[in-house]
Amino acid sequence: MKQSPFANLFRRKSLDAIKEQGDSEHAEGHRLNRVLTARDVFNSGVAAIIGTGIFVLTGVAAANVAGPGIILSFILAGLACAFVSFAYAELASMIPVSGSAYTYAYATLGEIFAWIIGWDLLLEYAVGASAVASGWSAYFQSILHGLGITLPACIASASAHGFSSIDLPAVLIVAFINYWLIKGVKHTARMTSVFVIVKLLVVAFFIAVGAFHVDTANYTPFLPFGWSGVLTGAGVVFFAFIGFDAVTTMSEECKDPQKDVPKGVIGSLVVCTLLYVIVAAIMTGAMSYTQLGGAGEGAPMAKVLDHIGFAWASPIVSVGVIAGITSVLIVLLFGQSRIMMRMSKDGLVWPIFGKISKRFQTPTWSIVIWGALVAFTAGCLPISELSELTSIGTLFAFVIVSIGVIVLRVKEPNRPRGFKSPGYPYFPALGAIMSFILMCSLPAITWIRFVIWMAVGLVVYFVYSKQHSRLNK
Numbered sequence: 001m002k003q004s005p006f007a008n009l010f011r012r013k014s015l016d017a018i019k020e021q022g023d024s025e026h027a028e029g030h031r032l033n034r035v036l037t038a039r040d041v042f043n044s045g046v047a048a049i050i051g052t053g054i055f056v057l058t059g060v061a062a063a064n065v066a067g068p069g070i071i072l073s074f075i076l077a078g079l080a081c082a083f084v085s086f087a088y089a090e091l092a093s094m095i096p097v098s099g100s101a102y103t104y105a106y107a108t109l110g111e112i113f114a115w116i117i118g119w120d121l122l123l124e125y126a127v128g129a130s131a132v133a134s135g136w137s138a139y140f141q142s143i144l145h146g147l148g149i150t151l152p153a154c155i156a157s158a159s160a161h162g163f164s165s166i167d168l169p170a171v172l173i174v175a176f177i178n179y180w181l182i183k184g185v186k187h188t189a190r191m192t193s194v195f196v197i198v199k200l201l202v203v204a205f206f207i208a209v210g211a212f213h214v215d216t217a218n219y220t221p222f223l224p225f226g227w228s229g230v231l232t233g234a235g236v237v238f239f240a241f242i243g244f245d246a247v248t249t250m251s252e253e254c255k256d257p258q259k260d261v262p263k264g265v266i267g268s269l270v271v272c273t274l275l276y277v278i279v280a281a282i283m284t285g286a287m288s289y290t291q292l293g294g295a296g297e298g299a300p301m302a303k304v305l306d307h308i309g310f311a312w313a314s315p316i317v318s319v320g321v322i323a324g325i326t327s328v329l330i331v332l333l334f335g336q337s338r339i340m341m342r343m344s345k346d347g348l349v350w351p352i353f354g355k356i357s358k359r360f361q362t363p364t365w366s367i368v369i370w371g372a373l374v375a376f377t378a379g380c381l382p383i384s385e386l387s388e389l390t391s392i393g394t395l396f397a398f399v400i401v402s403i404g405v406i407v408l409r410v411k412e413p414n415r416p417r418g419f420k421s422p423g424y425p426y427f428p429a430l431g432a433i434m435s436f437i438l439m440c441s442l443p444a445i446t447w448i449r450f451v452i453w454m455a456v457g458l459v460v461y462f463v464y465s466k467q468h469s470r471l472n473k
């Protein structure tokens with residue numbers, strides 16, 4: 001009897017099967033190198049979260065939607081991310097392999113959901129990395145312009161009409177980072193640590209200098225836009241936290257993933273939330289929130305330093321921004337290659353993406369192929385309209401992971417867990433609900449593009465992935 005094309009869509013990959021597959025790959029010498037610690041995961045979490053958000057978004061959101069109440073906005077956004085981070089930490093402590101939300105969905109909701117979230121994450125990381133690379137190029141060129149150097153138009157930006165120009169700096173930064181990704185995860189971790197230290201020093205400098213120039217009169221009125229402004233501000237700054245989910249793709253390269261990943265994920269989120277709140281308090285206390293925004297004003301932190309008499313320190317902020325953007329790009333490109341590698345090992349995409357270099361112990365082909373794609377889109381295509389796809393993709397992953405924790409608690413309540421999400425089932429449920437509400441706040445065109453991408457993914461699944469899945473064997 002011919003099998004229905006919809007049969008086995010919800011077949012799960014059991015936790016025991018995931019462990020056995022990992023042991024098999026290790027025995028065959030095709031496993032990633034376990035060299036990372038909780039500190040490395042923490043650094044990558046900070047690298048993913050602290051980017052242009054703390055240097056730019058804080059002041060702009062305060063000026064436009066929340067006023068000094070932006071402090072409360074960051075606290076609310078941090079709480080929302082905490083609910084989701086607890087879910088990620090619990091699943092990471094049970095499923096110590098790369099793949100992040102994709103692998104978690106496979107173990108909890110079934111293959112079709114795993115495919116959907118994996119396909120979604122590929123879009124999230126590819127578009128996100130391309131957008132970040134373009135942003136890096138724009139900021140880098142602004143620094144060059146300040147030094148009196150202007151790049152020729154043909155290599156300064158992507159053309160909206162054909163391929164008459166290319167954003168060469170964006171291409172080169174992606175190529176540079178992929179070179180380090182290929183060399184090995186420890187090399188990547190060291191490079192990430194350098195960028196994290198640089199930007200934390202810049203933030204610490206701002207806090208140390210600005211704290212002595214806070215005027216409490218600037219906190220009045222504290223809620224000029226009311227509580228609705230605080231809530232709107234929370235929605236705006238929530239996206240400053242997006243990216244911490246990518247660090248869970250490091251599980252398979254951690255020495256003790258059941259402990260290292262939860263510590264790194266939650267620790268980085270706590271530290272970054274505290275830094276965001278402190279920076280927001282100093283920004284809105286050192287000068288009126290009404291002066292932090294405005295057309296063409298892209299660096300509120302530099303504006304505050306100028307206001308309090310430290311105009312000479314603006315280049316320091318520029319260094320922090322470059323370090324912040326670069327570290328975010330590293331985490332996105334890293335996460336993308338590991339998602340693709342895990343999907344390949346499960347048989348859902350072509351085998352070449354799962355090949356591990358014997359010399360470097362990294363998924364070389366996955367890094368090279370997707371790195372080339374990101375370099376092409378960043379260098380040749382104007383992608384500003386696609387950047388919101390990164391947000392909807394991330395939020396969709398948050399919803400799936402939060403639900404997955406609840407499902408696995410019901411199906412396998414006695415399974416050992418290195419970390420348990422507090423407040424179960426309320427915290428995971430709140431994480432899913434809040435993420436979905438934020439998804440609904442995105443423009444309709446973003447939903448249309450998202451649905452189209454998902455439809456293409458389902459075609460690929462039924463044409464290739466379903467038949468080649470390891471669960472078929």
